[in-house]
Amino acid sequence: MDLSDLPSLIWAAFLVVVFFGGSIFVHELGHFLAARRRGLKVERFSIGFGPKIFSWHGKDGVEYRLSWLPLGGYVALPQLADMSAIEGESSADTAKLPPPSYSTKVIVFAAGAAFNILFAFLLGCIVWKIGEPSSSSLSSTTVAEVSDTLTTTDGRQVPSPASLAGLKPGDVILKIDGRPVHWFGDVVERLALSDGWTSDGQRETTFTIQRGEETLVLKIHPILSGTDKLRMVGFSPVSKMVIAAPEPGSAAAKAGLLKDDQIVGVNGVPVLTVYRFVETLKAMPPGPYTLDVLRKGKPQSIAMIRTGNTDTSPDLGLELQAGVVFTHPTPWEQIRRNTAKTFETLGKLINPRSDIGLSNMSSPIGIISNFYDLAKEGMPFVLWFTILINVNLAIFNLLPIPVLDGGHILFATIAKLRGRALPPTFVASTQSVFMLLLFSMMLYIGFFDVRRRVNQNRPDPAPAQTAPAHPADPAPAHP
Numbered sequence: 223m224d225l226s227d228l229p230s231l232i233w234a235a236f237l238v239v240v241f242f243g244g245s246i247f248v249h250e251l252g253h254f255l256a257a258r259r260r261g262l263k264v265e266r267f268s269i270g271f272g273p274k275i276f277s278w279h280g281k282d283g284v285e286y287r288l289s290w291l292p293l294g295g296y297v298a299l300p301q302l303a304d305m306s307a308i309e310g311e312s313s314a315d316t317a318k319l320p321p322p323s324y325s326t327k328v329i330v331f332a333a334g335a336a337f338n339i340l341f342a343f344l345l346g347c348i349v350w351k352i353g354e355p356s357s358s359s360l361s362s363t364t365v366a367e368v369s370d371t372l373t374t375t376d377g378r379q380v381p382s383p384a385s386l387a388g389l390k391p392g393d394v395i396l397k398i399d400g401r402p403v404h405w406f407g408d409v410v411e412r413l414a415l416s417d418g419w420t421s422d423g424q425r426e427t428t429f430t431i432q433r434g435e436e437t438l439v440l441k442i443h444p445i446l447s448g449t450d451k452l453r454m455v456g457f458s459p460v461s462k463m464v465i466a467a468p469e470p471g472s473a474a475a476k477a478g479l480l481k482d483d484q485i486v487g488v489n490g491v492p493v494l495t496v497y498r499f500v501e502t503l504k505a506m507p508p509g510p511y512t513l514d515v516l517r518k519g520k521p522q523s524i525a526m527i528r529t530g531n532t533d534t535s536p537d538l539g540l541e542l543q544a545g546v547v548f549t550h551p552t553p554w555e556q557i558r559r560n561t562a563k564t565f566e567t568l569g570k571l572i573n574p575r576s577d578i579g580l581s582n583m584s585s586p587i588g589i590i591s592n593f594y595d596l597a598k599e600g601m602p603f604v605l606w607f608t609i610l611i612n613v614n615l616a617i618f619n620l621l622p623i624p625v626l627d628g629g630h631i632l633f634a635t636i637a638k639l640r641g642r643a644l645p646p647t648f649v650a651s652t653q654s655v656f657m658l659l660l661f662s663m664m665l666y667i668g669f670f671d672v673r674r675r676v677n678q679n680r681p682d683p684a685p686a687q688t689a690p691a692h693p694a695d696p697a698p699a700h701p
Contacts, residue, residue, distance in 0.1 A: 234597035241608045242593050243269065245338065246295045249615055252337030253297040253330055260326045263319055266298035292586055302327060303630060303649065327634040331627040335616035339557065342612040345605050346553030353548025354556070355602040360406040361547055362460045363395040366494035369456035375446045382456030387442040389457060390433065391494070397430035406459040413444065414452045414582075415566060417575040425453060425577070446577060449677055450670075453577055461495045464543040465515075472539020477526050479540060480517065487514035496542065503528070503536055548602070560613040568617070580663065581670045588671035624656040 246269055257264050270289030277287030301319050368389050372382040395403055398412035418426040420443070429440045444453035463485040468474035485499060486492060489511050493499040506528050513524045528536055551559070570576040584592070589611060596603040620628040637643045
């Protein structure tokens, strides 16, 4: 690692702690403040589960601790539920404490999710002002290239569904399964969440495209491809290639290339993706050629000399910009959009027609990894992702599953309807079983997060329909 990168890495790690840890803290703070407001005894406030890293007791008698397993946190409330198997033994004599009302239980258990939504709204106000980032290079839904073949998850090369369906370069994708798409990330997301099938058992996704003056509807039969086994059809979008700055003394600088020049072709032939640009240069024999660029919107032809052999792309000494464009959705729109996305994804998990499974979800490992990557991209990306995570936390925690806040509300509601409390042994054993299942699920998902992290920098062998996991640009290319 270059020591010059150390400050940015430290800053990225700091933002991970502040915003990921802060999201957990905000959730538990909601429980804590609601419990204090409703007069409940608070025994412990912990960020993380398991053995403590360190702790202290406040003047209010509450133990505040940081624990080793960063899978969430808890506020120990002995009057509400016996969670000793998860939170540790309680020293409080619950028999001497007044039983909380049903409304108190619901308010306290729902307060964590409410605080996550409030936190998301406040961050959304900042994003509304500064702008929500997305990739400028992938802002188009115009098809640049259609792959002849695509590799299935079992390693077979098959004709790409896009080529079989007649998708062509220049087609503009308007909708997928009737849902509008606005940038390439939308295309990948809608395709991954698609659950269409034909009567003979083939996956089917409907593309609405603009081709010249015509609006066409194509029925495409995706295949599962990539390590995540997602629906893919095999195409690349138009990618805007803008030069960041030629290196002093490099071939690019000597030829007269300038910062903000946009590369659009080689020898008069359009190149619409970084992959095609690099492959075109690699295939050229030594000798003169022209690089076609747009300079302040005007076409220019720059004379270049190809040196070396044709096994590698020439070292031009230029770097492409990681361009970002900003939109300004209202906080309500941000929360509405992320809420809809979360519910749709949860629905796909239980939909037998969908190809989305637990392996496509993110554990704390994946979330922290994404936070870390986005922190290096800039604060707007961190804020965008934090809003998404807080909406996810709010919805997930309100699911009626034992251990989660929604499960506590479910137990309280059942007790209210039956007129007496559920047996403590039943509640405790159910909580323990579901906590074990939750930890097992996190370990399972975490395995795929680690695998994604290992594979994320491996280049694709050919152009295909892929997109970044966040609206950031891919790493700058060095032809």
